[in-house]
Amino acid sequence: MPNPDPLDLPPSLETSAPGSISDLHGVIRLLLDKSWLIVSCLVLALLAAAVYVERAPRVYAATTTVQVEQADAKVVKVEQVVSEDMRSQETLNTVAQKLSNLALLTQVLEENHLLPPEGTVVTNGSKTVTRENIISQFEKNVKTSLRRNTRLIDITVRNTDPGLAARLANSLVKNYLGQDALVQSSVNEEAGVFLRREADRLKKKLEASDQALQDYRKQVGSVSLEQSQDVITPQLQDLNERLTQSKASLVQAQGAYQDSLKMSTNTEDLLAYPQIAIEPDMVQISTDLARLENDFAVIRQRYREAHPKYILAASSLAGLKGQLAANALKARARIQESLRIAYQNVLTAKQGLETQMHEVETNAMKLSDSAVRFNVLTRELRSDQALFDSVIGRLGETSVAGQITAERIRVIQPALVPELPASPKIKLIFALALFGGLAVGLGISFVLNSMDTSFRTVDEVEHYLALPVLGAIPKLPKTEGKGNDLAAAQDSNSPNAEVFRTLRATLSMLGRENDRKTYLFTSSLPGEGKTFTSVNYAVSLAQQGLRTLLVDIDLRRPMIEKFFLGKTSRLPGVTDYFLGRKKFDELCQPHQDVPKLSWMAAGSSVPNPSELLMSADFQKLLSEGLAHYDRIVIDTAPILPVSDTLLLAGKVQTVVLVVQACKTSRKAVERSVQLLKNASAPTGGVVLNLLPKRRLSGYYYSYHHGYGYGNYGEKAADKTSDDTRGNLASEARPENLL
Incomplete structure (x- = not known):
């Protein structure tokens, strides 16, 4: 038979198995x-x-609560030299941290006489305590915390002495106030020295600036350039206004003069100008001309052109018209001359104002140039004066502030002696x-x-192996007596016997009776209880009235002979039948206590059991056995250590795999099932052995597992027998481990 692939395992059916942590x-x-x-x-x-x-020491905690003021308290309206915004969160956290600084802690310890002098080492039993150790330990026992959304700070001191804890907490606040006052006083003194030195320097600079201004006034010959600028500025404004008006008049005069030059020489056109028409001579001549024209009109109606009166009237009329034209031209000339003279006068006035304006602007520019230097010196003088006044004022404030102690924190709740320990x-x-x-x-x-990979419930077996569980055998305590007692042969009301009656009924329902006459019991590893299960199943069949033959074909480590007789003497059996040394009838031994039950031992030892089984006529053994018995139950070797069982599994009608619960690895059982499948074995199902009873439905048990078949032979059998008898001191070893 070819060996199957050891990694050819059946796939899992689901991702979450029954009995897992997710269940x-x-x-x-x-x-x-x-x-x-x-x-x-x-x-x-x-x-x-x-x-x-x-064993822990009792540690007491004393807490002092202080409030940080929003601003320094002011007796007089004087600003401190160093001013902080006491409302900011950063300032509050800074104050909280300053309450536990090393300098302050050292000062508190020295004030309470808890620090040895510098360079002194104190021995406390076997431990040497230095000054730094004490300060470091005290720092760990001091905790400052800012209360959320408040201005309150809690200073907590822990100590094994409750009174000392309260005293140290109050001393911390008192020394912080003194330290803060000392810092402020030192700052005020340093500021005073600096301000006095600065006042002397500014005084000298102020005197130099004043002298420079006076010297410049003498140089320019003016006491006050501001007054000169006050005189020139209105003058410039007046000249500017007059010049503007002159320019407007010039434009108007020029326009009038230009218009006069464009006047026509026609008498009628000239008479259209009012200034010509209203002249007395022009009015008189116009009147006479109108009268004469009326008279001429009458004469012309009465006389002909050759009449002397007609000629005289026409001559007078023409002379008067010539006189009117001459007078109109004269008036035109007079008007043009008057407008020319007016234009010339306005132009002369404008030029005079421009000349005067230029002279005044020139003087203003000279004055402005002088004023630049004057203004620079004046500003320097005023700046030095302001700085000097400010320093003198601040010096006075600093002198007053140095005599006032500003308290930034205020004690809300002093530390009290704690009654109960905090730790x-x-x-x-x-x-x-x-x-x-x-x-x-x-x-x-x-x-x-998670590390346990064994089967712990019936559901897990059916889930992972896709095989039915034919029976679940709980742990059966070993009854008192000699040898291995038959659980199936106990009282009919015994739960031990009921287990195998249930297994018998389950196997009987797997198919027709003719197809369920030969049963092969095996396991993945030794020590899982296959022999115990096969023996008691055979007993249950015999109790049902069926002639039953129990055959031991575990040729490497036979256990049935030891189970029935209490020892292994290698009686003739299966190997002798296969080798032809004994006949079938000579090897079957009836059980003394169980009627209709016979058993066949494994027989003499052989060097190569696998070769013997491969060459033996196993089918002949079954046929001859069924000729004399109703049922044949075969106990074989475990599957994984050796291949003996796989050579026989395909020749029986039903294979039953016995699995020890809570011990045998799941991978080992899956491997065994796959090997049986590869050997075309008719696997009927699984018997789950050694399940602990639980109040919940199903069984669960966890047991340290590991497997190894060891050496097959007498020593291995004896060792296993010894191991089988060993168990926890508090209870007997269960029977069903064979």
């Missing part, structure tokens, strides 16, 4: 099974907490121990559960 019932079963571990961790944690509480916190410690113990216990339980 609620699995979690509950795990907690019940590991309750001893969880309780042990809990008890150990509580004991450790009790020991700690008992150890018994309730908190025991609560942490309780939850910590539970957490550790649960953690270890879940870790062990």
Whole structure:
């Protein structure tokens, strides 16, 4: 037979198996099974907490509460040299940190006579304590905390002496106030020295600036340039206004003059100008001309052109018109001349104002040039005067402020002597121990559960193997007596016997009776209880009235002979039948206590059991056995250590795989099932052995596992027998491990 691939395992059917951590019932079963571990961790944690509480020193905490003022208290309206915004969060945190600085802590310890002198080493028992050690320890025992959204700071001091803790807490605040006052006084003194030195320097500079200004006034010959500028400025404004008016008049005069030059020489056009028409001569001539034209009109109606009166009237009319034209031209000339003279006068006035304006502006520019230097010197003088006055004023304020002690914090609640210790916190410690113990216990339980790859419930077997569980055999305590007692042969009301009656009924329902006459019991590893299961199943068949033959074909480590006789003497059996040394009838031995039950030993030892089984006529053994018996039950070797069972599994009608619960690795069982499948074995199902009883439905048990078949032979059998008899001192070893 070819060896199957050892890695050819059946795939899992689901991602979440029954009884796993994700299953609620699995979690509950795990907690019940590991309750001893969880309780042990809990008890150990509580004991450790009790020991700690008992041995831990009692530490008392005294707290002083202070309030940080929003601003320095002011007796007079004088600003401090160093002013901080006491309302900012940064300032509040700074004050809280300053309350625990090393210099302040050292001062408090020295004030309370708790520090040895410099360079002194104090011996406390076997420990050497230095000055730095004491300060460092005191720093750890001092805690300052700013209350959220308030201006209150709590200063807490921890010490094993409650009175000393309160005294140190109050001393911290008192020394901080003194230290803060000393810092402010030192700052005021330094500021005073600086301000006096600065006042002397500014005084000399002020005197130099004043002298420079006076010298410049003498140089320019003016006491006050501001007054000169006050005179010139209105003059410039007046000239500017007059010049503007002159320019406007010039434009108007020029326009009038230009218009006069454009006047026509026609008499009628000239008479259209009012200034010509209203002249007396022009008015007289116009009147006479109108009268003469009227008279001429009458004469022209009466006389002809050759009449003397007509000629005289026409001559007078023409002379008068010529006179009117001559007078109009003269008036035109007079008007043009008058407008020209007016234009010339306005132009002369404008030029005079421009000349005067230029002279005044020239004087103003000269005065402005002088004023630049004058203004610079004046500003320097005023600046030096202002600085000098400010320094003198601040010097006076600093002198007054140095005599006032500004308190930035105010004690709200002084530290009182505590009555109860602050440490150890018994309730908190025991609560942490309780939850910590539970957490550790649960953690270890879940870790062990995740490391356990054995089958713990019937559902897990059916889920992973896709095979039915034919029976679940609980742990059966070994009854008193000699040898291995038959559980199936006990009282009919015995739960031990009922287990195998159930297995018998389950196997009988797998198919027709003719197809269920030969049964092969095997396991993945030795020590899982295949022999115990096969023996008691055979007994249950015999009790049903069926002639039953139990055959031991575990040729390497036979156990049936030891099970029935209490020892292994290698009686003739299967190997002798296969080798032809004995006949079938000679090898079958009836059981003395169970009617209709016979058994056949493994027989003499052979050097190569696999070769013997491969060459033997196993089918002949079955045929001859069925000729004399109704049922044949075969106990074989485990599957994984050797291949003996795989040579026989395909020749029987039903193969039953016995699995020890909570011990045999899941991978080992899956491998065995795959090997049986590759050998075309008619696997009927699985018997789950050594399941502990639980109040919940199903079974669960966790057991340290590991497997190895060891050497086959007498020594291995004896060793296994010895191991089988060994168990916990508190209870007997279960029978069903053979």
